[in-house]
Amino acid sequence: MVKSKDRRKFIVEKYVKNKDKYGQTIVFAVNQLHAIALAATFKEYGIKADYVISSVRDMVTGVTRSQEDNASAIEAYKNGELQVLVNVNILTEGVDLPKTQTVFLTRPTVSKILMTQMVGRALRGKEADGTEEAYIVSFVDNGLDKIAWTTPEMIFEGNNDFADSKTEYEKRDIRLIAISKIEEFAKMLNDSADTRELEKAPFTQRIPIGMYAFTYLEDNGVDISYQVMIYDSTRKAYEQLMVNLPALFNEYGNDEEYLSDEILAEMAEQCRDAFFLGEMVPPYDEKDIINILKYYAQYDSAPAFYSFDELDKNKIDVCAIAKYIVEQKIDPVTQSAYVQQLWENGDDNVLRLFFGRQKYFYNQLNREILRITSPFLFEDDEDNVTYGKRYFEKMTLHEIGKINPKYEDELRSxxxxxxxxxxxxxxxxxxxxxxxDRVLLHVDHIIPLNKKEGKTVPENLQILCRSCNAKKSDKYDE
Structure with a gap:
């Protein structure tokens, strides 16, 4: 799709034949190279066109594109100096271009949300200073018919205003809490899942304080919408990660829009070693780091953070609800009615929003009541096993971290x-x-573990840069 000159020619000629009808047009391209090539083809046909993409480095495309260049192109389009503006998905939200009369969809997507956002660029309407008529032109290739197309009824149902609404976006974000938490509470119903560490943390600490929400494109053309939940225990680590992303990518010399699985795994491990050490409850997930790295590779910027400050944690603190039930000596029948009332009659249904399903809420509440009334049932939850430091001497740092994350953090620090x-x-x-920055460095053994004298002890650990670490590994591999 990207390399086909015939395809680009077909797209541009479709516009040229109907340019008076289509007017100012936004084109959504497959990827950065496609956007650059399409804009060039439009210009070859005498159409005033430009493109907006995340920054591109010379070694990739021979083109340099800065954020200032993007801003200049958008301003020219707003002023009517450009007929066509090509992009990948930068213009899906947050940029007001009301004079857009037509949208060209030259890329596939399976995301109904993204499809609606793209279509919405042309559907402002006269009341929002938009056009009276709008055209949506979709280019569907052979074998690429699995596209989340949106019907007119779906587009306009309950929504006659296509202006981006920050309030609605935040509401949509906070509803996603339930999606993340259902999995966690489902695990608590499974006796085989060890959630002791999670349950030791005060319940309010298990409630996310916000999330990173973002969308990126996989190399197979599939749009990925992803959310990373942030808790008190992981907030600082993620903040450090976001600040250090430019240095990390510069160190690895990654200029590709799509990173290999090997590079992603290596970078994710380096992020883990630099920022996510020690005990974190709930713990971080390596998949979250990999998705953030994929996003940054395409956009050269950290994803947006959305805070859940407006969430009243007291309303979903099941520990406090359990304590009230026990202290008031509420009988089972009255308790059942009381809990049902909490679930159904909350001012903002925050219990439903957080737990997703009623049985997950009941399950957790009953566990907390038992903790108060029958604490002896949970005595076995305490892990009284202690390990001497000599126990860890022949383990790697990562192996130590699985048993005693605090000691791994101590050794690295x-x-x-x-x-x-x-x-x-x-x-x-x-x-x-x-x-x-620590993210650019590795903690390594002076004498490797595979040597008789090699041990994971403070005096046998050193700091190496990525280049020296690779040389040392090659030396011992030989």
């Missing part, structure tokens, strides 16, 4: 303290160069 310079940077034990 001590290694970085030894490498810390007076200026706040860290010195590589190999090349002796200094680096500003």
């Amino acid at each position: 001590n290694a970085f303290k030894k490498a810390l310079l007076p200026n706040g940077q860290y010195k590589c034990a190999g090349c002796q160069k200094s680096f500003p």
